[in-house]
Amino acid sequence: MTPEARELAGRRRFLSSWWGWLKLAAGIILCYPLWRFVRFHVPPKPRFIKVEKRLLVGDVHLDPEFALFVTADKAWAVSRTCTHLGCRLNFSQEEKQFICPCHQSRFSPQGKRLAGPAQKDLPVFKVEPLAEGKGYMVTV
Numbered sequence: 001m002t003p004e005a006r007e008l009a010g011r012r013r014f015l016s017s018w019w020g021w022l023k024l025a026a027g028i029i030l031c032y033p034l035w036r037f038v039r040f041h042v043p044p045k046p047r048f049i050k051v052e053k054r055l056l057v058g059d060v061h062l063d064p065e066f067a068l069f070v071t072a073d074k075a076w077a078v079s080r081t082c083t084h085l086g087c088r089l090n091f092s093q094e095e096k097q098f099i100c101p102c103h104q105s106r107f108s109p110q111g112k113r114l115a116g117p118a119q120k121d122l123p124v125f126k127v128e129p130l131a132e133g134k135g136y137m138v139t140v
């Protein structure tokens with residue numbers, strides 16, 4: 001092979017590899033809007049759940065979705081869905097902990113993970129007292 005032919009072959013290889021990279025970059029740029037469209041997800045609207053129950057200090061109200069706690073200065077609600085695989089948590093009054101019946105994860109009443117395979121804390125929901133002490137509005 002002559003030096004000119006070798007140089008021409010090297011140039012062709014260089015140009016064809018750049019053409020391949022250029023096509024790949026163009027494909028990624030053109031697919032990006034489609035990928036964004038497919039991945040777009042509308043956040044769920046908040047739901048308002050009224051707990052029409054007068055709770056005393058230290059009381060716990062267990063709803064299927066959350067547990068509502070009331071102390072002297074505040075009220076808070078914690079999700080009852082385990083952050084491991086989604087089992088419904090039980091609240092142990094004796095141990096003052098949420099205990100998952102599936103794999104024994106434990107959470108504090110404030111939703112902090114204490115033990116078990118769950119890695120995340122429980123979501124805490126916003127609670128507002130209703131007028132004249134008639135209960136609470138929980139935003140889930």
Ligand code: FES
Nearest residue numbers: 082084085100103
């Ligand atoms: S689902 Fe609760 S610990 Fe696994």
